[in-house]
Amino acid sequence: MPVEGGSSSGSASATRHPKQKRKAHSLSIRRTNSTEDRPQGVQRGDMLEGQDSKLPLPIRSNLLELFGQIEREFENLYIENIELRREIDSLNERLTGDGQTIEGGDPTKGALKTKASHSTSQLSQKLKTTYKASTSKIVSSFKATAGSRAVCQLLKEYVGHRDGIWDLSVTRTQPVVLGTASADHSALLWSIETGKCLLRYAGHAGSVNSIKFHPTEQMAITASGDQTAHIWRYMVQLPAPQPPPDVSAPCDDDQDLSDREEGEVDGEGPCEVPTVRVPTATLKSHQGVVIAADWLVGGRQVVTASWDRAANLYEVETSELVHTLTGHDQELTHCCTHPTQRLVVTSSRDTTFRLWDFRDPSIHSVNVFQGHTDTVTSAVFTVGDNVVSGSDDRTVKVWDLKNMRSPIATIRTDSAVNRISVSANQRIIALPHDNRQVRLFDMSGVRLARLPRSNRMGHRRMVCCTAWNEENQSCNLFTCGFDRQAIGWNINITLLLQEK
Template structure:
């Protein structure tokens, strides 16, 4: 609805006079008329009060530019609002005059009222469109002037799976390889530098839902829809790095690798690499899909999470079941272990995640956290003392292990969040969304970048068994 001139000027006046009591180091911004030119000798930093501010001068100037743009946009809105108000008043006067003239029974009375009503509707729609367009300009101005976001570009594609990829992991020891778990019932190991497939594991009879590498040995742990988790050994030899292609040379093949048909692989694809079909150990105590598995610190025990609403703790050497962790009311969605302590976090469709403590060998304790309103799709530890949880309620929350009563940061998204990941060294959170977006945030919830979206359509509803 249009804003009355009096109320607008009142609010503008209130904005011009901030509270008198401020701390000496606080940042206050003087309002300047956008139509007046600044004196040539005055710098932007002089427009900000509080010269002892700890903000860098460049940041202060950037803030001044942003608020100047906002002020100009709202001034334009105010002027347009007054003009639209005058048009509405004029239309109301015409409508009143037409109504008086046709009291005598003019047969065109209905048509006039209908025309006036249609004009009012058009004007109201014009007002809404104007507000929406102006607001979009303000938001765009923020995006254009924010220079802190990183630019990401595609460096390498790993093409070889014939169905969706559920999980990936990187080895912690030499040789450093990438592992991927897929709905095509296989796990593949890749050379990160060349993108060449080095080995395939084909021991599962169902979808491979997760893959994790042993902290010190060449062993991998995979969880599957066949209700088992497998531990298997691998031996790979990294290929020699290839020189970068000559971009100046003409290329006969213009087909982009991202546009290939699903299932199309290169000549050195998985069909021509070594295949491991027998597991070193098979963990089979679950009665449902095993959705995730991870190594505890030291690599002597593993934990698995299942749709049977339980998580199991196993001895690696004997494959013996040590503990069954029960308490979740619905299917588990993920499990993760702390990198340096005997801690496990499990997440579930019951909107909770649980922290299990195995630091005391004689007993284990559990804490339940209800920080979300929908399925908790994953919860992971960071290198520090933090837990990051993501949910279908379109939020991601960062928690401090020393005080888990409330999150220290909340990231709100426009789509449900899938299995999240946190980098080990830079403490960057990667959020894959249902809308094919992958966004990067820091631990305080500040957005850093968005990865380029693939041209491929994501096929939803793939089964994990």
């Protein structure tokens, strides 16, 4: 992405998102794999025969590798079954010599059958677990969609950014507006009802990775790839509302979607609106990209999370650094504050998230949670005593703050999960995915719905973030992604809970 200015803090590498770095790294590894790493079960002749295949080479190579692994697993299973058979025969011979039989001497019955079937069942389950995640994307495209469980209505598309949108948030004061943070170095404020852009913040020299609004005042904090976080004030006037379009579809609509080429976003172009360029406060203590920021309860302090592996706590009035929260082994990906208590949770690429407790001014305790096997992309508090964490390992886990040794619910998906959100009233989790889907689950892990995605609605690129807005009975869920747009949805939550 182009970066305005020539400072090192605004370089392209500084603004690159962790997910982009990871994908580029995995691609380089895949390209350098030699033919010596080819699975034993796949011969060179077999690979050459597939040259006329219509599948792209990376997909075909991946399939061949998976088939080779499956062949080796079944070969091991076959050898183990042969050994079991020999043990059974040997045992039968010994028992027959002692004048005993095992249910008529049939080796497929009795206690030995139980042992053999148990071993076979374990290996079969191992095969299912190992390859279910690898093939889920392919298989899911052929699944018949389930019956609709709710009606989701697309109300507004907020289009105006020149690059992907990383984050969005809804103000907690009047007038209620939507804020979006984009890789195009800007943050925009939108009228929820009309979809009109109201204000543009252009004070950053790098990608704007996060936006959060003050709990009681018309202020926002944005985190950026220029290694700073900005606190800035805004004043907006809402235009007259317009009636929403009559567009509705069942939540499990999974029609094929033809992607548009880069740059073909409807209404693309900068917003010709009032622009704020100077922040009221600049927080500069980080040595790397600031990936997220949030307000502590009361709005007198803020916390920021950075790729320098630290989170910082600042006083808003003086911009003074109060605490540096260290301990993560890799870059931080997100931070979130509790709505009513002085608690902070930070997530990281080191597969952990940490809970920081500032309720006692003299003691700042921290707890480390290791429930994931890949990058923890976000961890958020609920109104109750729960934390919900999402990860690139394709799982979302619900934790109890009173006993966080193990999750109380685990949600398994077919794609990496980005910045999640939980509705305050109905406690419904909205999951944005790399595969352009948005799914809704309850706190017990039961899937409630999938937002529609077709040629005429939904996201066309990776969905980066979700945000609930339960104060608005009409437009109560927002999503944003790398197709450069945010979308406002109406989710019939009452219907969802009835059908649950």
